[in-house]
Amino acid sequence: MNRFGLRIAVPRGTMLGETLDRLDRIGVPTAEVRDNDRRLLFDEAGIVTMRPSDVATYVEAGAADVGITGKDVLMEQAGRDVVELADLGYGPCRMVLASVAGDPDPAEEALRRLGHLRVATKYVRIATDYFERTGRQVELVKVNGSVELAPLTGLVDAIVDLTATGTTLRENGLVEREEIARSTARLIANPASHRLRAAGVDALREALLAD
């Protein structure tokens, strides 16, 4: 177990490297995690690794005391009973509405001429909330990966997706039309651990914020 006495859920994927670097600097040993691509549970370090979108699930259930994941995950899974403790600042990305490059914007055209918009996304909830808030009728198409393909093949008029640098959008001939939200890594805690392991949770939060 690490010096905070907490089980920490760590996201695999793009945030993994920075997360492990930070944990190392505050005294949670991560060498074992770095050396081992396939193992998921590291008892000595008190670390468990998983897809970013599963972090909130494990933390809500108390299978991990605390976790690190993107704000986008928390927004998409709003209603999960976890405590959002700190904005860790790294892993910045943005949720955007994008469509095929060109003027006029094919999404605008669809809205003007057909009265509604077909939109592909992995983030159904964020997209639904956004279009409701901005008063536009849309038909959402849930896809599980390579969202950029959807408008290129005529499946939809636009996409709602996460972008860090915009490279993937650009390489597929898409342009950002609207920014929906900004996301960074967040520290979250299980509500029971937040009360009952308060000293450890606060110490971890302070250490990560001071890093």
Place this chain on the structure above:
Amino acid sequence: MTLPIPSGTRDVLPDEMRERDGVLDALRRTYRDHGYGEVSTPAVEYASVLERAGVDPDGAARPRFHTVDERGQTLVLRSDMTVPIARLVGSRFADAPTPIRLSYTANCYRGVTPGRGDAREVLQSGIELCGAPAPAGTVEALTVLVAALRAVGLDGGRVAVGDAAFFPGLLEGLDVAPDARDRVLHELATRDHVGLRRELDAALAPDVAARLAEVAGRRGGPEIVAETGDAQIDRAAAGLRELVAGLAPDVVDHVILDLGLTRRLGYYTGAVFEVFAPGIGHPIGGGGRYDDLLGRLGRDLPAVGFALDVDAVHTALVGTARGSWRQVGWDAPPGQPAPIPGEDA
């Protein structure tokens, strides 16, 4: 042939039933010993009656199952017992001397979010104490709650106690506009401390915002509501301070005060409880003060109560059969100091 039952419901077979009855016997004995009389109310009620309670239409306590009776009236399956008992007190105990002490064990019905393992049918067991204002009424409810945890064998259980009036009072004292106040309270209710800091920074001077964000993160023993010399915070914390002062030592050691804990159900007006058990990551019960609810249902009395999720209590008792990874127990057993984080064990 295996015929399905709706998701979020389940059958209970004899082994489980026997254990569950043991839990219920212990709970009922506790309520009885403290002078509470058990009541039963219909599972279906008129929607128009329950709506008088003003339950948040988006909240978890909102009734989910509706039907229409022979005369075209909308009926709902109750989603908790607090509102039906408030109706009962207004209608059947209209002249009864106070305080009125009632207990119940009943199935309640909720909507579920797919893929979350939520229950549609929840067996709740608890008490309602009507006509006993704070702090004495709240002290009694917490005392019965801790006694109930002990009686079922969950002495390791803990009750997080906050005050739904704490932050609203603090913000009012600082002249925060109503819409900004609602945004702050929303962030608190959704336990988003990042959003809370953002809304506080938008509404208040930087040093005040920082102080309030720090206060919202405070949780621990009676020391967190001790007088600090900050008049506004001391005034807002007076309710919790009086409450703690009234609790017996063997109740206080089961209580964790949380200044950031606020109401998640629309009707709470004062103290709010969330009950936790070792090895269970979510609350196994909850409750609080609802001083305005009974007035809306016919008899204006201050009231307080709690409900335990009987199956969650049972799961906590069965313990940690689910994976050795899950750590059982709290930081430190009562009476022992918590380990100091930062020092290598």
